[in-house]
Amino acid sequence: EAQVTQNPRYLITVTGKKLTVTCSQNMNHEYMSWYRQDPGLGLRQIYYSMNVEVTDKGDVPEGYKVSRKEKRNFPLILESPSPNQTSLYFCASSFRGMSSYEQYFGPGTRLTVT
Amino acid sequence: GQSLEQPSEVTAVEGAIVQINCTYQTSGFYGLSWYQQHDGGAPTFLSYNALDGLEETGRFSSFLSRSDSYGYLLLQELQMKDSASYFCAVRPSALSSGSARQLTFGSGTQLTVLP
Numbered sequence: 001e002a003q004v005t006q007n008p009r010y011l012i013t014v015t016g017k018k019l020t021v022t023c024s025q026n027m028n029h030e031y032m033s034w035y036r037q038d039p040g041l042g043l044r045q046i047y048y049s050m051n052v053e054v055t056d057k058g059d060v061p062e063g064y065k066v067s068r069k070e071k072r073n074f075p076l077i078l079e080s081p082s083p084n085q086t087s088l089y090f091c092a093s094s095f096r097g098m099s100s101y102e103q104y105f106g107p108g109t110r111l112t113v114t
Numbered sequence: 115g116q117s118l119e120q121p122s123e124v125t126a127v128e129g130a131i132v133q134i135n136c137t138y139q140t141s142g143f144y145g146l147s148w149y150q151q152h153d154g155g156a157p158t159f160l161s162y163n164a165l166d167g168l169e170e171t172g173r174f175s176s177f178l179s180r181s182d183s184y185g186y187l188l189l190q191e192l193q194m195k196d197s198a199s200y201f202c203a204v205r206p207s208a209l210s211s212g213s214a215r216q217l218t219f220g221s222g223t224q225l226t227v228l229p
Binding site for chain 2: 035040041042043044045059090100101102103104105106107108
């Protein structure tokens with residue numbers, strides 16, 4: 001089954017404790033992205049990757065890191081989480097070029113930082 | 115840059131037709147997409163307009179007018195399961211800022227379908 005998976009689905013952590021949210025897709029997509037979703041603000045892009053070893057900042061990259069060492073995986077790293085990073089996070093992937101308007105989203109990770 | 119505006123809420127009754135508008139200010143984009151998201155779920159792709167005009171997919175249709183900087187999603191024969199949030203999104207062109215990014219999303223419209 002074609003899908004994007006994220007882990008964990010739910011996470012409660014404390015300020016300053018490093019964490020990683022994993023994202024994996026099995027569709028051989030070149031593009032991958034991370035979004036955060038907050039009430040009234042829609043989906044805001046954190047980082048994106050056009051291919052292996054190619055990443056760039058989205059609209060709200062502060063406090064986050066990413067890496068793309070393999071085509072299928074795109075982990076999101078919070079080195080020192082803060083309460084303002086409490087949010088719902090989505091990973092998404094798509095083919096590059098003219099098909100990139102259709103993104104496939106993971107199920108989401110609900111993160112709470114206390 | 116890109117800026118998309120949608121109404122925050124729309125309410126309609128089962129069986130009715132509803133139109134969700136999306137107006138945008140952008141320096142250039144390839145097309146307008148629509149996504150549906152149920153509470154607690156992931157956004158799912160609904161439709162895409164690369165060219166001006168109407169695209170129909172079953173009960174859902176989407177429209178784009180570049181000259182008016184405007185698009186809409188039309189939902190017909192509304193069903194209770196259509197209650198969800200709907201997002202419009204643009205894919206920036208090579209001429210706009212942040213051109214390599216995938217999509218920029220509007221803030222979403224919460225559709226409530228009443229029995």
